[in-house]
Amino acid sequence: MTPEKTEITEDTVDGYKAGSNLEKILSDGRFAVTGECGPPKSADGSVIDNKAKLLKGYVDAVNITDNQTAVVRVCSLASAVVAQQNGVEAVMQVTCRDRNRLAMQADILGASTLGIKNVLCLTGDHMSFGNHRDAKGVHDLDSINLIKMFKDMRDDKKFQCGEEMTVAPRLYIGCAENPFGDPYEIRALRLKKKILAGADFVQTQCIFNLPKFKKWMEEIRSLGLHKEIKIMAGITPIKSAGMANYMKKAVPGMDVPQEIVDRIAAQEKGAPQQAEGKKLAVEMIKELAEIEGVAGVHIMAVEWEPAVPEIVEAAGLLPRPTVA
Amino acid sequence: MITAERKPFDKILGLVGESKKVLVAGCDTCVAVCLTGGEKEAEILASELRIEAGMNGRETEVEHTSAIRQCEWEYLDLISDKVDQADVVVSLACGIGIQSMAEKFATKLVVPGVDTNMLGMPLEHAVWLERCGACGECVLGETAGVCPVVRCSKSLMNGPCGGSHEGKCEVKTPEGEEIDCAWHLIWERLKAQGREDLMFVDRPPKNWSKGSSGGPRKMVRVEARPV
Ligand code: SF4
Ligand code: SF4
Numbered sequence: 001m002t003p004e005k006t007e008i009t010e011d012t013v014d015g016y017k018a019g020s021n022l023e024k025i026l027s028d029g030r031f032a033v034t035g036e037c038g039p040p041k042s043a044d045g046s047v048i049d050n051k052a053k054l055l056k057g058y059v060d061a062v063n064i065t066d067n068q069t070a071v072v073r074v075c076s077l078a079s080a081v082v083a084q085q086n087g088v089e090a091v092m093q094v095t096c097r098d099r100n101r102l103a104m105q106a107d108i109l110g111a112s113t114l115g116i117k118n119v120l121c122l123t124g125d126h127m128s129f130g131n132h133r134d135a136k137g138v139h140d141l142d143s144i145n146l147i148k149m150f151k152d153m154r155d156d157k158k159f160q161c162g163e164e165m166t167v168a169p170r171l172y173i174g175c176a177e178n179p180f181g182d183p184y185e186i187r188a189l190r191l192k193k194k195i196l197a198g199a200d201f202v203q204t205q206c207i208f209n210l211p212k213f214k215k216w217m218e219e220i221r222s223l224g225l226h227k228e229i230k231i232m233a234g235i236t237p238i239k240s241a242g243m244a245n246y247m248k249k250a251v252p253g254m255d256v257p258q259e260i261v262d263r264i265a266a267q268e269k270g271a272p273q274q275a276e277g278k279k280l281a282v283e284m285i286k287e288l289a290e291i292e293g294v295a296g297v298h299i300m301a302v303e304w305e306p307a308v309p310e311i312v313e314a315a316g317l318l319p320r321p322t323v324a
Numbered sequence: 325m326i327t328a329e330r331k332p333f334d335k336i337l338g339l340v341g342e343s344k345k346v347l348v349a350g351c352d353t354c355v356a357v358c359l360t361g362g363e364k365e366a367e368i369l370a371s372e373l374r375i376e377a378g379m380n381g382r383e384t385e386v387e388h389t390s391a392i393r394q395c396e397w398e399y400l401d402l403i404s405d406k407v408d409q410a411d412v413v414v415s416l417a418c419g420i421g422i423q424s425m426a427e428k429f430a431t432k433l434v435v436p437g438v439d440t441n442m443l444g445m446p447l448e449h450a451v452w453l454e455r456c457g458a459c460g461e462c463v464l465g466e467t468a469g470v471c472p473v474v475r476c477s478k479s480l481m482n483g484p485c486g487g488s489h490e491g492k493c494e495v496k497t498p499e500g501e502e503i504d505c506a507w508h509l510i511w512e513r514l515k516a517q518g519r520e521d522l523m524f525v526d527r528p529p530k531n532w533s534k535g536s537s538g539g540p541r542k543m544v545r546v547e548a549r550p551v
Contacts, residue, residue, distance in 0.1 A: 097478070101529060123485045126477055126495045137478065145529045160529060166396040179487030183511050186523060190483055193524050216459035252494035310505055 002103040017154065017200060018172040020117035022061040024323040025296075026230040027202060030294030031289060033317055034091060034203065034232060035059035035308050037083065039074035048079050051305050052086035058309045059318055061089040061118055063203070066228060067098055070130025078108055079113050082157070086117025092116050095124025100140035101149065101160050105178035108150060112169030120174040120203065125252070134253045135256030144197045166265055173198055178205035179216035180255035188219040195229045202229055205296040206236035208247075209255040210287060217291050233288040236300045237307050241265035279312055285315040325445070326354040326418040326453045332507035333372060339435035340412055344383065347410035348372055348389035348437065349403065349425065351417035356453060360412035361416025361438050363390035369414065369437060394421025400428045432547060435469040442474075443455060458540065460534030466522055473530075481527040483507055 009077050013118045035055045040047035062083055066076040073079075080090035092111055094104060108119065123143045127135045141149065149160045150173050157168040175194045179187055191202060208215045213233070220226050238244045241264045248256035263280065267273045281299070288294050297317075301307050303317050312318060331339075340346055348370040370388035377384035389406045389485050391399040396415035400407075406534040407413055407425075412433045419440040426434040444452040449545025457474040464471060464479070475496040484507035487494025493503040514520050532538070 123478055123480065126487075128495050139479045140532065141529050142480040142482050143485075144526065148526070149529070176486065181484065181486045182488050182490055182505075183484070183508055186483065186511060189524055190457070193482065193526065197526060250488065 017104065018117040018170040018307060020061070020172045022091065022118050022321055023172040023200070025060050025321055027169065028321075028323075031317065032061075032230075032232060033059045033312055033320065034061050034296065034298045035305070036063040036065065036066045036298070036300040036302070037079070037305065039069055039076065039079040041071065041073050044072070045074070046080055048074065048136050049086055052083040052088045054305050055308055056086065056088050057320060058312045058318070059088065059092050059299070060296075063091040063093055063120060063300075066093040066095045066122070066124070067130070068093075068125070070097065070127045070132070070135075074133065077111050077114075077116070078145060078186075079120050080116050084115060089118065090139065091118040092114055093120045094141060094146065096139055096141050096146055097124030097127065097137055100138050102140070104146065105149065105153065105159060106262065108153065108169055108171070109160040112171065116175065116258075117170060118172045119150060121199070122176055129252075143175060143268040144193060147173055147194060147199050149196040151153045155198075167222075171219065172200050174201045174203060174285075175319065176205065177225050178209075178253045179201050179213050180205055180209060181253050187216060188223060191220065191229070191297055192223060194223055195225060199229055201232060203232045204234040205253055206234040206300055207284065208236075208260050209257050210284065213288075214291060217293055221293050226295075230295040231293055232296040232298040233291075233294050234298050234300060235281055235284055235288070235311075237281040237304060237311060238264050239304050239307075240269065240273050240277070248313075274307070278307055278314070280292065281307075281311050282314045285311070285317070289315075325357055325443070325460070326420070326440060327358045327444045328355050328416075328418050328440040329362050330365070330369070330416070330438050335480055336369070336373075336414060336435075337376065337447050338436055339437075340373070340414060343410075343412040345409060345411045346370075346384060346386045346414060347406055347412070348373070348386065348388040348414045349407070349416065350388070350396065351392075351394040351415075351421045352390055353393045353395075355416060355421075356390075357446070359450065360543065361418075363388075366390055366416055369416065373483075374412075387441065391417075392423075393417060395424045397424070397428060400424060412413075412547065440498070445540070457536065459530070459532070460538070461531055463530075466525070466527070467510050468517060468522070470506050470509045470513065472506050472510070475509075477503070479530075480507065481530055484511075500529075 003246045037051040064076045077090050080092040083090045090165050121143045127137050152158045154168050157165050179193045200315045244261040247254045267276045285297050350361050350363045350366030366388040370386045374386045389403050391403050393399045406428050407472045414437040415425050416437045422436050442454040443456040444454045447453045454474050459473045488505040491508045493505045
């Protein structure tokens with residue numbers, strides 16, 4: 001059976017893969033800013049409304065996490081729609097932990113019909129970190145399989161099984177990479193693998209160890225990868241010395257140098273530590289923006305979204321560009 | 325080999341209930357090697373059950389026996405006399421042996437005395453590690469002989485997740501012990517073999533229907549079937 005021809009509209013001939021705000025800004029070579037919003041652990045949609053309103057005008061798109069740290073929350077699809085209703089473009093996160101290939105394809109078709117254009121493909125934190133430790137992990141696909149599946153849906157109008165569809169979802173496909181993960185020597189080549197699978201942009205793990213990140217970027221440039229994918233550097237403002245210590249010790253894949261912990265701890269608890277955390281984030285953004293191949297920043301202010309507008313402004317990233 | 329751990333004594337007591345004649349049946353193969361359910365362990369459990377019954381004033385007869393392999397009909401024939409005399413059989417075999425026993429003696433109450441947990445190997449004396457998930461389509465040839473299906477906590481097929489740290493997985497055992505990251509092991513061994521390229525090969529989604537997602541599996545060796 002041959003699929004019906006998709007109707008050619010203005011939208012499908014604009015030369016963009018998805019035509020999202022984020023895609024347009026990045027492909028125009030402008031420095032992009034994304035934020036992050038964790039949906040609530042209840043059916044209280046106003047939480048998403050408020051976080052979205054807070055970030056509107058300060059970020060180009062906001063990541064909506066998918067049961068982050070394996071804790072049940074409002075699903076990323078519904079939350080992404082709510083964020084967009086509040087005027088902030090969403091990057092819908094999808095993890096391989098909770099859904100198999102049928103569910104992930106169904107959700108992305110649903111998301112696309114509801115106007116979601118950016119998606120971030122992740123493996124997902126293990127169930128043992130969350131609040132349903134007895135759950136069965138799905139892991140039908142890994143994140144590389146997931147990127148490829150979405151790309152084939154978009155570019156070839158094909159389901160993972162090979163069957164064709166009439167109307168493809170238009171997606172700007174993202175992935176994550178951890179320049180601080182081990183084994184370090186494969187991390188740049190691993191990004192290449194994700195590019196070959198079809199990733200359009202990457203958001204990195206939050207960066208505290210700047211020299212190590214710079215070294216990773218050198219490798220990325222020597223492989224020419226910065227020309228093949230838009231690299232958004234991950235930033236997390238530190239709210240307290242306690243948080244810095246926790247991230248250093250307990251969060252998998254994080255590299256927090258001792259001097260960063262000490263710098264925050266040198267301040268009084270409370271507002272002074274918070275101010276130092278924001279100051280550090282601003283300094284980091286400025287340094288990262290100078291690195292060749294860094295196309296934007298991804299600010300993950302976990303449960304500290306109100307800090308984002310201030311940081312974006314102090315980093316000189318306002319006003320955010322408007323795209324046609 | 326198949327490994328199993330004995331169920332807590334209280335759980336076994338609950339399964340035995342009020343039965344007057346109990347047979348504890350060990351198996352001399354895998355569960356004997358992992359020191360869980362061989363003849364010796366069957367004898368020990370039988371004494372424990374006898375002592376408990378005695379202390380609580382119940383007249384319960386407890387016998388023990390063992391089959392060379394509880395998962396084969398022929399060996400079950402050899403212990404059928406003892407099974408016939410019992411009200412309940414506590415099987416210390418793996419889940420396969422327990423089911424063979426339950427199928428062979430279908431009118432008899434057969435209960436598990438162990439929790440079967442993995443296909444593993446003895447790493448050192450009295451330590452076993454999981455090695456295979458019987459996925460039905462082995463990839464060890466591409467992964468330097470390290471199974472990503474069960475040795476990677478997320479069954480990843482295309483390299484490590486972001487949580488791999490200094491050779492260890494982001495996941496710990498329930499006892500809080502560290503686990504080797506399978507993809508770190510794969511990478512180290514591929515390097516040692518000069519086959520680094522295999523790390524960057526794109527592996528398509530795995531066909532899980534060859535494993536347990538395809539429903540109960542059946543294997544027939546046609547050429548060996550009687551004509
Ligand atoms: S790849 Fe499959 S068959 Fe091979 S060891 Fe792993 S689970 Fe067993
Ligand atoms: S850390 Fe290694 S073993 Fe653990 S889930 Fe990640 S890749 Fe798999």
